[in-house]
Amino acid sequence: MNGLNKQTSNAIVWLILLTMPYWMGAVGGYTELASRVLVLGLAAMALNFLLGFTGVLSFGHAAYFGLGAYGTAMTIKYLAPSTPLAILIGVIVGTIAAALIGALIVKRRGTYFAMVTIAFGQVFYFIAFRWNEVTGGDDGLTGWHRQIINLGLTKIDIMGNDKAFYYMVLVVFAIAVGLMALLLRSPFGRTLIAIRENEQRARFLGIAVEQHIWLAFVISCLFVSLAGTLYALLNNFTDPRALRWDLSGNFVIMAVLGGMRSFWGPLVGAAIFVVLQDYVSSQTENWMSFIGLFFVLVVLFFPRGVLGIIKRKVTQ
Amino acid sequence: MSQLLLFNVFNGLIVGAFYALMALGLSLILNLSGVINFAHGGFLAIGAYLAYTLMPHIGFWGALVVAPFLTAAIGLAVERVLIRRLYGRDPLYSLLLTFGLAYIFEDGTRYIWGAQSVPFPIPEMLTTPLSTEMFFLTGYRIFMVVLVAAAVGALFYILNRTRLGIRIRAGTLDLETVSVLGVNVRILRNLNFGLGIYLAGLAGVLAAGMLGLSPTIGTSLIMPSFVAIIVGGLGSLPGTLLGGLLIGVASGITTVYFPSATEAIMYVMMGAVLLIRPSGLLGEEGRIQ
Numbered sequence: 001m002n003g004l005n006k007q008t009s010n011a012i013v014w015l016i017l018l019t020m021p022y023w024m025g026a027v028g029g030y031t032e033l034a035s036r037v038l039v040l041g042l043a044a045m046a047l048n049f050l051l052g053f054t055g056v057l058s059f060g061h062a063a064y065f066g067l068g069a070y071g072t073a074m075t076i077k078y079l080a081p082s083t084p085l086a087i088l089i090g091v092i093v094g095t096i097a098a099a100l101i102g103a104l105i106v107k108r109r110g111t112y113f114a115m116v117t118i119a120f121g122q123v124f125y126f127i128a129f130r131w132n133e134v135t136g137g138d139d140g141l142t143g144w145h146r147q148i149i150n151l152g153l154t155k156i157d158i159m160g161n162d163k164a165f166y167y168m169v170l171v172v173f174a175i176a177v178g179l180m181a182l183l184l185r186s187p188f189g190r191t192l193i194a195i196r197e198n199e200q201r202a203r204f205l206g207i208a209v210e211q212h213i214w215l216a217f218v219i220s221c222l223f224v225s226l227a228g229t230l231y232a233l234l235n236n237f238t239d240p241r242a243l244r245w246d247l248s249g250n251f252v253i254m255a256v257l258g259g260m261r262s263f264w265g266p267l268v269g270a271a272i273f274v275v276l277q278d279y280v281s282s283q284t285e286n287w288m289s290f291i292g293l294f295f296v297l298v299v300l301f302f303p304r305g306v307l308g309i310i311k312r313k314v315t316q
Numbered sequence: 317m318s319q320l321l322l323f324n325v326f327n328g329l330i331v332g333a334f335y336a337l338m339a340l341g342l343s344l345i346l347n348l349s350g351v352i353n354f355a356h357g358g359f360l361a362i363g364a365y366l367a368y369t370l371m372p373h374i375g376f377w378g379a380l381v382v383a384p385f386l387t388a389a390i391g392l393a394v395e396r397v398l399i400r401r402l403y404g405r406d407p408l409y410s411l412l413l414t415f416g417l418a419y420i421f422e423d424g425t426r427y428i429w430g431a432q433s434v435p436f437p438i439p440e441m442l443t444t445p446l447s448t449e450m451f452f453l454t455g456y457r458i459f460m461v462v463l464v465a466a467a468v469g470a471l472f473y474i475l476n477r478t479r480l481g482i483r484i485r486a487g488t489l490d491l492e493t494v495s496v497l498g499v500n501v502r503i504l505r506n507l508n509f510g511l512g513i514y515l516a517g518l519a520g521v522l523a524a525g526m527l528g529l530s531p532t533i534g535t536s537l538i539m540p541s542f543v544a545i546i547v548g549g550l551g552s553l554p555g556t557l558l559g560g561l562l563i564g565v566a567s568g569i570t571t572v573y574f575p576s577a578t579e580a581i582m583y584v585m586m587g588a589v590l591l592i593r594p595s596g597l598l599g600e601e602g603r604i605q
Contacts, residue, residue, distance in 0.1 A: 057408050104590045111352055111407045112550055118352070119542040119586060126579035245539070249354075249415045256412065288423035295416025299409045300401065 005314075013264055017170060021163045031162040032234070033278060037271045038169050039230045042176055044254035044266030046223030049180055051252065052260035053189070054216040055196030057114045060121025061251050064221040066243025067094040067124055068228025070135065073238045077144040083158065084149065087172075087229045094225020095218060097124070102217040106210050109199075118245065125243040140239025158233075169230050176223050181263065183219065192216050224251075249295075257298050259305030268306050324568040330457055330526065332544075332564015333464040336557045337519040339541040339548075340471060341512035343556045346545070347488040348508045350407055351399060354414040356516050356541070357534025358421025363387035363517030364524035364533060365429050368436055376439050384517035391513025395506050403505070418535070426531040433530035460522050467518055468557060474511075475553070484508050488551070540564075543582045547589050549599020558597060 020034040047061045071090030076083070105116045128135045135141060149156040149168065158165040183189050195202045195209055203209050232238040241247065250273065258269025276294065281287040304312065338356060345353050367383035374382065394417070402410040442456040475481035483504055487494045495501045523533060540563060548559025563582040570581040589596060 051408075057406075057411070059411065101587075104587055107594060111346065111350055114352060114407060114411060115346075115542055115550065116546055116586075116590070119539065119546055120583065122539045123580060123583035126583075130576040130579070246419075249412070252408070253412060253415075256408070286423055286427055288419045289427070292416040292419030292423065295412055295419065296398065299413045299416070300398075303405075303409060 009264065013267070017173075021166050029275070029278075031166055033274065035162070035166045035169050035230075035234050037267075037274050038166070038173050039227050039234055040251075040254065040274055041267035041270035042173050042230070043224050043227035044251050044258070044270045045177060045180065045263075046220050046227060047251045048255040048260055048266045049184075049223065050216055050220040051255055052262075052265070053184060053196065054192040054213060054220075055199075056213055056217070057110065058117045058217070058220070059114045059252060060117035060119075060245070060248050061221065061224050062243055062245065062247035063121045063124050064094040064098050064225045065228035065231065065247065065251075066128070066238070066240070067097055068225030069232035069238040069242045070128060070141065071225070072229040072232040073141045073144060074134070076147065077141065081147045083147045083233065086147075086233070087226070090229035090232070091222060091225050094228060095222045098221030098225075099214075099218050102214050102221070106214045106217065118248075121243075121245055121248050125240050125245075128240040128243055136239070138240060140237055142237055145236050146233040165234070169234070172226065172230060176226055180219075180223065184263070188212075188215075253295055253298060255305075257302065257305055259307030259309075259311070262305075262307040262311060265305050265307040272306070321569070321572055324572050325565055326453070326457070326568075328565040328568020328571075329561065330460055330564070331568065332561040333461060334519050334523050334537060334560075335540045335544045335564055336560025337464055337467065337515050337522075338537055339544040339556045339560050340468070340553060341515035341519075342541055343545055343550075343553055344484070344512040344515075345509055347551055347553075348484055348491070349399075349403060349505050351402070351410040351414065352407065353512070354411060354538070355394075355417035355421055356414075356512075357536075357538035358418045358425075359387055359391060359513050359516040359534070360520035360523065360537060361425050361531060361534035362390060362421060363520030364436070364529055365425055365520075366517075367521040367524065368429070368434060368529055371437070376437070380521055383521050384514050387517025387520070388510045388514035391516075392506055392510040395509040399509070400502070400505070422531055422535060429531070431531060433528050436524040436529045438525045456525060460526065463522065467515065471511075471515070472553070480504075480507060484511075540567075540579075540582055543586050546586055546596060547582075549596025551600065552596065552598040555596055555598030562597075 017038070020037075021031045024031060024034045043061070043065055047058065050056050050058050068090040071093035072086040075086040075089045079085075079089075101120050105113060105120070108116050129138055131137070146158055146165070148159050156164055156168060158168050184192075191202070191207055191212055194205075195207065195212060199209060228242065231242065254269035254273045255266040256269065257272060258267065259265030277287065277291060280290045284290070302309070338360065342353055342356050345351055345356075363383050363386075366386050367379040370379040370382055398413060398417075399410060402413060438456055442459055443454055473481075475485055483494060483499050487499070487501065487504055487508075491501060494504070519537070520533070523537065527533060541560070544559035544563055545556050546559070547563060548555030548557065563585060566581050566585060567578050571578050
C-alpha cells in the first residue's frame, strides 16, 4: 500500500474508534462491548509486535495480561484507591515477570519457544488459583471498583459513566499504539523485521539477535499487561481465567484472523472475535465448539487474515 | 509423617506416570512432524469416556483394551483430514488448529456425556488395599504403575526393534533422506500420530479410574506434560519419561510441605533446568530448535 492509502486507512480506523460508543447501540452492541474490543485489540496488537513483526511465536501472553489485571485489582483493593497508580503497578508487575522469564527462554526458537511460552504461561494461573487468601482463588478478586480519575482541575467519572471509561481506554490505547508504531519505524523496529526475515543474516551483520528478541518480548509483554490492567478496570473484577492458556490462544487467533503482517490487523481480528464470541455465547451453551471450529476454519482458509487478503487484492 | 510423605511420593509417581505417558505421545508427534498437539488432552478425555461407555458391555478389561485403539483410530482420521495439510507450514498454524480441536473435544465430551463428573468403576479385586499400614497401596495403583511401565517398555521396543519404529526414529533425524530411501512418509507420519494418540487414550482410561471422569480431565493433564517434555529435553524420549516422573514426584513431595505450591514447583523446576541446562536433562543441544 502506498503512503496515501496508509493515511486513509489510519484516518478510517481512528474515525471508527472515536465514534464507536455512539453507533454501537444501533447495530446491536453496547458501550462495554466497544471497550472490550479496544482492550483485547490492544492485547492482540501487542502480541503481534512479537508474532508478526519479530517473527517469534509466543503462546503464553495471557500470563502477562493476567498479571497486569491482578496487579491493578490488588492495588485498588489493598493499597490505594487510585486508577492511574493501579495501572502503573499492573504494568510494572507484568513487565518485570516478562523480563525474567524472557531471559530464560530467549535462546529457544520456533516450536521450542512456543512450547516454553505455553508452559510458563500457566505458572501464574496456578498461583492465582491456589493462593486463595490474596487472589480470591477460583472465584476471582471482587469487592473493588475502578476509581474516579482526579486530574486536579477536573475529575473524570469513569466509575459510573461507561462512555467516559471508553474514552479513557481509547486515550491509553492511542498512546500505546502510537508508541508501538514509533518503535516499529525506528532503527530498532527495522532490525526486528530483519531478524524475522532472516535471522542468520542478521546475526552475520553483527546484530545481537538475542538481546533484540528479549527486548521485543519485554516491550510486547509491557503493552499486553497494560491491556490486562484495562481489562480488570473494565470488568471491575479479575479471576484466574485472565491468566489461562485459552486466552493466550485467543490473542494469537485474533492476530492471525486480522492479519499478522499488517499493523491494524490484530485490532480487526479482535473486533471480529469479540463480537462473534459475544453473539455465539448468547445463543448457545456450546459456544466453545463454535469458537474451536472457527479456529480450524481460519487456519485452513484464512491463514493470511482479513487485511492480508485485502492487501493482496489491492496489489494485484 | 513419614507415612504421609511416602504416600505422597507414591502418589506423585503415579501422577508422574500419567504425565510421562501423555508427554511421550506428544513428543513422538512433535519430533517427527513438528506439530505441538494441543488437542492431546482432548484425545485423552475421549479415550476415557469411550472406556466409560464401553464398560457396561465388555467390562473393564475389554474397555481397557478397546478404548485406546478406538481413540487412536480417531487420531488417524484427524491427522489425515486436518493436520496433514499443515506439514511444512509455520508451526503457528498447526498449533492453532489443534488448539481449536482442543476446544471442540472438551465441549463435545461435555455435550455428549454431561458436564458433571461421572464415576468410573474399577474391578473390586483392584480396589482393596494390600495392607492396612500401607493403606494407599491399592491393587489399582500397583496395577497402574505396572501397566504404564509395560506400555513404556512396549513403546521403546517398537521404536528400537521394529521396522516402523526404526523408520520413525530415522525420520525424526532426517525425514527427507528417509523419504528418498523409499519410505512412504505420509503413512509414516500418520501411523506415528496414531501411536501417540494411542498412548493418550491409554492414559485416559487409567487416569479416569484414579482421578474420576470429567470433561476437563484432559486439560488438567496436558500442561504438566509440556513441562515434562521441556524438563526432560526436547527430542529425547527417555528424557520425556524422566521429566514426567520427576515433576510428578516433586509435586507429590511439595503437597506435604507447601500444598499451595503443588503445581508451581513444576515451573520452578522448569525454570531451573532452562537456566542450568537449557537443552533439558537428556536433550541434545541443537537437535530440535
